[in-house]
């Protein structure tokens with residue numbers, strides 16, 4: 001409200017209160033109803049302002065309102081010049097200081113010559129019980145006041161301008177985050193405490209990732225297509241999400257690739273630790289809290305979920321498949337009952353539901369990445385196309401991948417020793433992590449040749465070890481075959497003996 005009319009307003013309010021007391025005391029009951037009705041109408045004519053309120057949380061209390069966040073950004077940048085009382089938000093994890101308009105503060109804004117007033121406020125719900133975390137129950141809101149003669153300009157143009165500007169500021173100030181899920185004992189209130197975050201600052205990019213160029217380009221193309229595919233996904237009626245399965249031995253760059261993906265797309269990362277999620281409903285709650293433009297990662301999926309158990313169940317079920325085909329409903333019930341009895345944590349079906357689109361309702365642009373060392377261990381249902389759209393194998397270091405590492409670690413494009421290394425890499429398996437470890441200078445005295453020599457030594461040792469191992473395996477295989485062969489022949493001899501004894505008996509009898 002404009003400041004200069006405050007004094008007049010307060011005396012008017014005092015007058016009104018006095019009039020109200022007289023009215024309640026002396027006016028006949030029947031007449032009061034009429035008077036109230038008409039006085040409200042009159043107020044409507046007399047009070048020429050319109051107010052719009054924007055609440056922090058949506059009515060389902062689950063999601064933070066996007067409009068509120070955009071307005072907060074917009075007012076944050078405007079009010080630092082304008083408002084007298086500002087609030088500095090908690091600074092942690094190297095985040096820059098964020099100044100926003102303080103609660104119960106008021107600022108003005110002018111748009112196309114029209115003046116509007118913004119105020120911020122909060123309400124604490126009246127609760128019977130005493131909350132341990134009162135701050136978590138507060139509900140904040142912004143209120144916009146403008147003259148009713150400017151209704152069209154404000155509703156049609158100004159609000160759009162505020163939201164657009166607010167979102168642009170968010171993009172500009174965005175510090176990407178790495179979220180990890182908290183165990184549910186630490187969830188309280190209905191504000192977001194399910195995920196903790198730190199600033200995501202992993203330096204990995206596709207340029208630093210050791211991998212064949214062709215494969216890298218293909219992945220980059222796939223990611224770009226996805227991130228620009230909003231209309232496409234809407235057209236084909238699919239949730240805007242994409243699943244990647246990264247598999248390969250330890251140290252081949254699966255986690256590194258996830259960071260490279262996040263840096264490439266400018267997405268946040270949600271590192272979902274499934275072992276701390278109690279059940280499917282907790283999983284759902286966690287998922288609802290994730291925001292768009294994010295990569296949801298479940299590392300080592302084979303260890304996080306008892307998929308082998310699930311598979312056993314499937315195999316067992318296959319035996320009485322006819323029953324299953326007859327009555328799929330009771331089968332489902334049986335499965336649910338088994339899950340319940342086993343006090344199960346997140347189940348395969350819960351996870352599948354989650355991937356398939358329970359969460360598609362809460363907006364799009366999410367990538368889900370699973371990593372595993374043992375792709376064969378996974379349930380085929382989990383990794384079928386449509387769920388995991390793209391399967392990427394990360395494997396042992398090839399020469400092309402080595403060249404990337406040599407450039408990153410030693411700033412070498414080529415060297416006479418590269419030929420030998422290429423030959424050795426063709427003959428033996430070494431993970432990019434091991435190659436990188438050998439290439440990293442261990443002291444200031446070491447030059448690139450020392451590092452390359454160390455790598456060659458390492459490769460030769462690995463080759464020798466692999467040769468020995470193969471030899472040992474061949475010997476033990478031969479021994480096993482011999483043993484089995486011996487057993488078979490002695491078994492055959494025994495059987496033959498029995499037969500000939502019987503024949504002799506028969507002959508003797510005959």
Ligand SMILES: Nc1ncnc2c1ncn2[C@@H]1O[C@H](COP(=O)(O)OP(=O)(O)OP(=O)(O)O)[C@@H](O)[C@H]1O
Pocket residue numbers: 208209210211248249250251252253254255256257372373394432433434436
């Ligand atoms: N392809 C690669 N390109 C560049 N660096 C790599 C690559 N693979 C591994 N590294 C290096 O090795 C380290 C370990 O790699 P990373 O953690 O990505 O392996 P991982 O495949 O996720 O292994 P795990 O299966 O054990 O989780 C990284 O810090 C990185 O420096």
Ligand SMILES: [Mg+2]
Pocket residue numbers: 254255256299371
């Ligand atoms: Mg990893």
